[in-house]
Amino acid sequence: xxxxxxxxxxxxxxxxxxxxxxxxxxxxxxxxxxxxxxxxxxxxxxxxxxxxxxxxxxxxxxxxxxxxxxxxxxxxxxxxxxxxxxxxxxxxxxxxxxxxxxxxxxxxxxxxxxxxxxxxxxxxxxxxxxxxxxxxxxxxxxxxxxxxxxxxxxxxxxxxxxxxxxxxxxxxxxxxxxxxxxxxxxxxxxxxxxxxxxxxxxxxxxxxxxxxxxxxxxxxxxxxxxxxxxxxxxxxxxxxxxxxxxxxxxxxxxxxxxxxxxxxxxxxxxxxxxxxxxxxxxxxxxxxxxxxxxxxxxxxxxxxxxxxxxxxxxxxxxxxxxxxxxxxxxxxxxxxxxxxxxxxxxxxxxxxxxxxxxxxxxxxxxxxxxxxxxxxxxxxxxxxxxxxxxxxxxxxxxxxxxxxxxxxxxxxxxxxxxxxxxxxxxxxxxxxxxxxxxxxxxxxxxxxxxxxxxxxxxxxxxxxxxxxxxxxxxxxxxxxxxxxxxxxxxxxxxxxxxxxxxxxxxxxxxxxxxxxxxxxxxxxxxxxxxxxxxxxxxxxxxxxxxxxxxxxxxxxxxxxxxxxxxxxxxxxxxxxxxxxxxxxxxxxxxxxxxx
Amino acid sequence: xxxxxxxxxxxxxxxxxxxxxxxxxxxxxxxxxxxxxxxxxxxxxxxxxxxxxxxxxxxxxxxxxxxxxxxxxxxxxxxxxxxxxxxxxxxxxxxxxxxxxxxxxxxxxxxxxxxxxxxxxxxxxxxxxxxxxxxxxxxxxxxxxxxxxxxxxxxxxxxxxxxxxxxxxxxxxxxxxxxxxxxxxxxxxxxxxxxxxxxxxxxxxxxxxxxxxxxxxxxxxxxxxxxxxxxxxxxxxxxxxxxxxxxxxxxxxxxxxxxxxxxxxxxxxxxxxxxxxxxxxxxxxxxxxxxxxxxxxxxxxxxxxxxxxxxxxxxxxxxxxxxxxxxxxxxxxxxxxxxxxxxxxxxxxxxxxxxxxxxxxxxxxxxxxxxxxxxxx
Numbered sequence: 001x002x003x004x005x006x007x008x009x010x011x012x013x014x015x016x017x018x019x020x021x022x023x024x025x026x027x028x029x030x031x032x033x034x035x036x037x038x039x040x041x042x043x044x045x046x047x048x049x050x051x052x053x054x055x056x057x058x059x060x061x062x063x064x065x066x067x068x069x070x071x072x073x074x075x076x077x078x079x080x081x082x083x084x085x086x087x088x089x090x091x092x093x094x095x096x097x098x099x100x101x102x103x104x105x106x107x108x109x110x111x112x113x114x115x116x117x118x119x120x121x122x123x124x125x126x127x128x129x130x131x132x133x134x135x136x137x138x139x140x141x142x143x144x145x146x147x148x149x150x151x152x153x154x155x156x157x158x159x160x161x162x163x164x165x166x167x168x169x170x171x172x173x174x175x176x177x178x179x180x181x182x183x184x185x186x187x188x189x190x191x192x193x194x195x196x197x198x199x200x201x202x203x204x205x206x207x208x209x210x211x212x213x214x215x216x217x218x219x220x221x222x223x224x225x226x227x228x229x230x231x232x233x234x235x236x237x238x239x240x241x242x243x244x245x246x247x248x249x250x251x252x253x254x255x256x257x258x259x260x261x262x263x264x265x266x267x268x269x270x271x272x273x274x275x276x277x278x279x280x281x282x283x284x285x286x287x288x289x290x291x292x293x294x295x296x297x298x299x300x301x302x303x304x305x306x307x308x309x310x311x312x313x314x315x316x317x318x319x320x321x322x323x324x325x326x327x328x329x330x331x332x333x334x335x336x337x338x339x340x341x342x343x344x345x346x347x348x349x350x351x352x353x354x355x356x357x358x359x360x361x362x363x364x365x366x367x368x369x370x371x372x373x374x375x376x377x378x379x380x381x382x383x384x385x386x387x388x389x390x391x392x393x394x395x396x397x398x399x400x401x402x403x404x405x406x407x408x409x410x411x412x413x414x415x416x417x418x419x420x421x422x423x424x425x426x427x428x429x430x431x432x433x434x435x436x437x438x439x440x441x442x443x444x445x446x447x448x449x450x451x452x453x454x455x456x457x458x459x460x461x462x463x464x465x466x467x468x469x470x471x472x473x474x475x476x477x478x479x480x481x482x483x484x485x486x487x488x489x490x491x492x493x494x495x496x497x498x499x500x501x502x503x504x505x506x507x508x509x510x511x512x513x514x515x516x517x518x519x520x521x522x523x524x525x526x527x528x529x530x531x532x533x534x535x536x537x538x539x540x541x542x543x544x545x546x547x548x549x550x551x552x553x554x555x556x557x558x559x560x561x562x563x564x565x566x567x568x569x570x571x572x573x574x575x576x577x578x579x580x581x582x583x584x585x586x587x588x589x590x591x592x593x594x595x
Numbered sequence: 596x597x598x599x600x601x602x603x604x605x606x607x608x609x610x611x612x613x614x615x616x617x618x619x620x621x622x623x624x625x626x627x628x629x630x631x632x633x634x635x636x637x638x639x640x641x642x643x644x645x646x647x648x649x650x651x652x653x654x655x656x657x658x659x660x661x662x663x664x665x666x667x668x669x670x671x672x673x674x675x676x677x678x679x680x681x682x683x684x685x686x687x688x689x690x691x692x693x694x695x696x697x698x699x700x701x702x703x704x705x706x707x708x709x710x711x712x713x714x715x716x717x718x719x720x721x722x723x724x725x726x727x728x729x730x731x732x733x734x735x736x737x738x739x740x741x742x743x744x745x746x747x748x749x750x751x752x753x754x755x756x757x758x759x760x761x762x763x764x765x766x767x768x769x770x771x772x773x774x775x776x777x778x779x780x781x782x783x784x785x786x787x788x789x790x791x792x793x794x795x796x797x798x799x800x801x802x803x804x805x806x807x808x809x810x811x812x813x814x815x816x817x818x819x820x821x822x823x824x825x826x827x828x829x830x831x832x833x834x835x836x837x838x839x840x841x842x843x844x845x846x847x848x849x850x851x852x853x854x855x856x857x858x859x860x861x862x863x864x865x866x867x868x869x870x871x872x873x874x875x876x877x878x879x880x881x882x883x884x885x886x887x888x889x890x891x892x893x894x895x896x897x898x899x900x901x902x903x904x905x906x907x908x909x910x911x912x913x914x915x916x917x918x919x920x921x922x923x924x925x926x927x928x929x930x931x932x933x934x935x936x937x938x939x940x941x942x943x944x945x946x947x948x949x950x951x952x953x954x955x956x957x958x959x960x961x962x963x964x965x966x967x968x969x970x971x972x
Contacts, residue, residue, distance in 0.1 A: 429829065471725065
């Protein structure tokens with residue numbers, strides 16, 4: 001396996017090279033004299049009747065005034081704190097001059113209360129108040145956000161915490177809600193238009209001739225190979241720190257929102273990624289994290305030093321800071337063009353060092369769904385094989401698994417539509433992953449070589465036994481498709497605007513859904529109204545999620561029991577969804593005579 | 596912090612299903628399993644007998660040994676806190692977090708190996724089970740929300756909030772790739788080449804204009820095109836429409852068809868045929884490449900060539916290759932929208948076209964130093 005080592009070293013060199021310059025250019029965003037920190041817990045609303053008012057406002061981020069949409073005057077909106085078993089009525093007043101909506105992300109509600117205009121209800125017209133009402137049948141950390149237009153980008157989101165009816169199996173002395181998000185002074189429609197005109201508009205970390213001459217980044221041969229395919233290996237994030245400020249609870253890195261603790265306490269951090277477009281890598285240098293909950297569902301504790309959180313995912317982590325010192329929580333954007341930062345400290349005013357941005361990752365052939373035995377990801381070939389077995393239930397070894405075959409010598413067809421018969425051919429489909437593999441064992445782009453423990457989906461094991469242990473009666477494969485050059489995104493090659501009919505399910509049926517990412521970007525895929533169990537080898541304790549990151553060129557399988565209703569099913573990257581990467585799942589009545 | 600890597604035992608697990616184990620063994624040739632190389636911990640968890648996959652053993656050997664022992668899987672499976680995914684054991688948090696004593700008994704590495712993962716450890720359940728092959732249900736008629744909120748209001752919402760907002764928008768762009776002052780040996784001049792488009796992802800209306808001239812003279816060339824553009828491929832658009840040349844005089848109108856798109860290696864390419872109202876056929880090809888030198892400096896080599904199938908003496912065009920422009924422009928693209936540039940441009944008329952120019956006492960080309968602004972809105 002010398003090939004593997006060489007490749008690894010090469011990649012490491014490449015990322016380091018790219019990052020040296022990246023660092024210098026992005027340092028000023030946060031590495032200025034820092035403020036003393038702002039200690040202010042988000043406003044909390046509880047009870048049976050909760051009133052929310054959606055209105056335009058200005059917010060100040062790192063001393064800069066920006067336009068926003070707030071809820072009850074704040075960004076993020078107030079923390080809604082409920083108790084399992086209660087019923088809640090949420091009165092949402094629309095003080096905007098356009099329709100709005102609120103979707104309760106991760107809450108299992110009757111579909112007409114789900115808050116998606118055009119699917120669940122007609123939206124909330126300007127000036128009107130809509131009353132949502134539903135019983136709370138779950139506990140955990142969730143969030144809410146607009147599902148209208150691009151309002152979410154402007155600050156139309158907030159956290160939800162539901163306390164369990166009984167004793168919380170997660171014990172803590174204190175907790176903090178941490179809402180990560182991204183905010184730009186540029187209007188979201190202008191951001192989207194810029195992406196449509198020039199998909200690399202916000203990417204200021206592209207490879208240059210200067211880097212090539214300095215021996216940094218990809219080699220000339222690699223650049224030519226990628227150039228031939230018209231793929232940019234530095235296209236890690238569409239919208240970047242070039243325009244975004246990354247926020248913690250609405251505060252910028254210089255604002256330095258601070259959360260307090262007493263040394264020795266078990267502190268629970270409820271972390272929500274309420275970004276529009278940003279995949280974050282979260283860590284607290286010097287403080288290990290014990291992941292105890294994912295997407296509101298408790299998991300067996302997993303000790304890690306860092307984890308990747310896709311848009312719309314939530315993770316709860318326990319930290320136990322023993323010393324009376326300050327810690328920095330940093331959430332780096334996946335492309336490392338910027339970071340969100342806050343401080344954990346025994347008292348206000350204390351600060352800790354903020355680590356510099358690491359080298360931005362460079363996409364690999366694996367990210368294009370060309371998995372080679374000698375790829376940079378441990379056992380990736382085996383995952384792929386396992387996937388094959390799941391689907392075929394045979395013991396036939398797949399052709400390329402484990403062999404040290406490289407694609408470099410072959411003119412690989414990157415758009416062989418015969419590999420994806422369900423995909424509609426068209427300009428919106430740039431590539432079909434030739435050899436997609438299950439990447440739930442991978443920590444995420446840029447995290448393979450960070451030198452400490454990073455969470456993977458396979459580490460997640462549900463604390464409670466799954467509620468439905470039946471075998472799926474059928475399978476469904478959905479391809480995540482796109483064209484980065486035209487900034488088109490879709491499921492199975494069809495934008496929502498072109499789709500003729502919803503994806504049909506039957507109430508109560510159990511289906512194994514496999515998502516195949518044919519693109520070179522990670523997609524956080526969210527199915528409304530459901531939790532699904534990831535097929536990651538944990539049987540009746542499979543982790544249950546509402547949103548799952550499908551890594552570039554990778555696959556994810558999950559089993560789901562269909563809940564009655566019409567439900568949105570989409571990529572939670574706001575501009576991917578806006579471009580059409582969304583469909584409707586229609587769960588019709590159970591067949592006659594079925595239990 | 597205990598860190599246990601028990602790759603060998605994991606192999607035993609895999610062996611629980613012998614037939615599969617063989618294919619596993621086969622498939623794992625050439626595969627690196629990081630845990631295999633790590634030493635056993637000094638204080639390993641309590642284990643039953645038989646978990647004898649010595650960690651130092653090669654994984655092939657371990658797998659073979661496992662396959663030979665029908666009980667190996669069972670025994671191996673009893674090993675707690677195993678995690679092949681990360682190849683390391685997680686530190687268990689306090690019991691309040693993990694009431695389940697088997698917490699951390701983690702077979703992550705076998706994830707996806709559904710149907711095989713369920714060994715003696717626990718019966719196959721949940722996501723371990725292989726899926727059936729039932730057909731998908733038929734699509735239903737109508738939408739549920741229509742019954743609750745009214746069909747009309749929902750239809751309007753589907754149109755405005757759902758379809759238009761999720762892939763059905765209209766986009767537009769204005770791009771002047773060339774808009775410059777040209778300093779030459781004779782009279783200085785100017786040149787532009789730009790286009791604007793509006794439309795969806797597939798169908799667009801494109802208005803394009805290019806032209807050049809010398810100051811204090813009538814422009815050499817001013818043309819405008821109106822095109823329907825259709826995306827036919829991930830990278831290429833087919834375009835058809837009308838070209839109108841304001842100058843040279845007398846003006847001409849052409850029907851045009853062409854392609855525009857991105858060629859392999861990131862070359863922007865345009866090619867078009869023009870058929871005039873007098874029956875004359877002309878052609879043009881244009882290509883450029885953006886080479887990023889640094890984060891803000893972009894060097895753009897660009898070439899444009901025109902040809903004519905016949906002589907068009909009235910407007911000074913000869914048959915064959917008529918003219919070529921080769922430019923090298925260095926722009927400062929700190930802003931993607933407005934990028935000032937400087938460069939050199941070499942222009943040349945050929946053959947009969949050149950002769951016609953000479954006859955009119957006009958030059959046939961030369962080198963110009965150029966300065967301009969590339970704009971993109």
